[in-house]
Amino acid sequence: xxxxxxxxxxxVIVVALLVFEYWQYRDEQAYRETLxxxxxxxxxxVSSIDQRVQLAKSEMDxxxxxxxxxxIETANDALIQGWSAMINSxxxxxxxxxxxxxxxxxxxxxxxxxxNNGAGSR
Numbered sequence: 001x002x003x004x005x006x007x008x009x010x011x012v013i014v015v016a017l018l019v020f021e022y023w024q025y026r027d028e029q030a031y032r033e034t035l036x037x038x039x040x041x042x043x044x045x046v047s048s049i050d051q052r053v054q055l056a057k058s059e060m061d062x063x064x065x066x067x068x069x070x071x072i073e074t075a076n077d078a079l080i081q082g083w084s085a086m087i088n089s090x091x092x093x094x095x096x097x098x099x100x101x102x103x104x105x106x107x108x109x110x111x112x113x114x115x116n117n118g119a120g121s122r
Contacts, residue, residue: 064070 065074
């Protein structure tokens with residue numbers, strides 16, 4: 001009788017532990033599902049906020065370009081590009097002139113064949 005009572009008591013303890021473990025398992029599953037739901041919601045909120053930030057940045061860029069500082073910066077860039085183009089064209093013309101002078105014989109001068117000494121030719 002003592003042995004069957006001990007076996008019965010051991011079985012009750014084992015069943016109680018199994019029930020406790022199963023309850024912990026279900027509780028952990030519910031907790032994980034709650035966390036996953038919250039994570040998905042937070043991810044959606046972050047995506048929404050990111051889109052709003054990108055929209056705000058693009059609007060801010062437009063406003064900055066249309067502001068006085070933006071217009072001045074744009075005009076300054078255009079002026080610098082214009083000056084650069086003019087300087088490049090002057091450099092090309094100087095290079096052509098240098099090549100033209102180098103191509104002429106050394107003895108002749110194309111500047112003024114008869115120097116003006118004030119006597120004039122009459």
